[in-house]
Amino acid sequence: GEDVEQSLFLSVREGDSSVINCTYTDSSSTYLYWYKQEPGAGLQLLTYIFSNMDMKQDQRLTVLLNKKDKHLSLRIADTQTGDSAIYFCAPTSGGSYIPTFGRGTSLIVHP
């Protein structure tokens, strides 16, 4: 099955860029999602990238995919305190299109 690894914590200053990294093992992942979870809330789909893309930009979010190294990253530009949350990398496993989640990275944004 798919294994997904993320750093547990990232601390940044308001206004800086945040980069959250993720590595995965299943080279046949088709969709690679990023979800955001705020305290006590559900999972919000932030963005995703198809496996045949290298980069996707969506307003302040940039997703980079290195398929050879099975490495995915999410960059948040001009990070705000409202961006403080847990961010989950979730590549789909094989041909099933079922997201497999990492442990999540807690992003802490301080003034």
Add this chain to the structure above:
Amino acid sequence: DSGVTQTPKHLITATGQRVTLRCSPRSGDLSVYWYQQSLDQGLQFLIQYYNGEERAKGNILERFSAQQFPDLHSELNLSSLELGDSALYFCASSLGQGRVGSEAFFGQGTRLTVV
């Protein structure tokens, strides 16, 4: 609001009991997924249904079962509950299973506490 509705939001029950969690997918979505989120295991995929039929199984215990009804809502049944079953249970839905329309949208979850 993702459009996926889960009820109840909170549930407290005793060990040995049985509970049913309900999920209404987004309008038009045919696929429903159930996940369990606990502190020690993280987010674990349990089971997927597509248009009424079981499509994939993950780390679902034998004490747990699910079904998807003709109106596409789904229920997750948890029986002989143990303290370790305390977790947040999420439902997600997607339009289909192909390359387009497979984005999974999650509900707010049901927090189950077993005492």
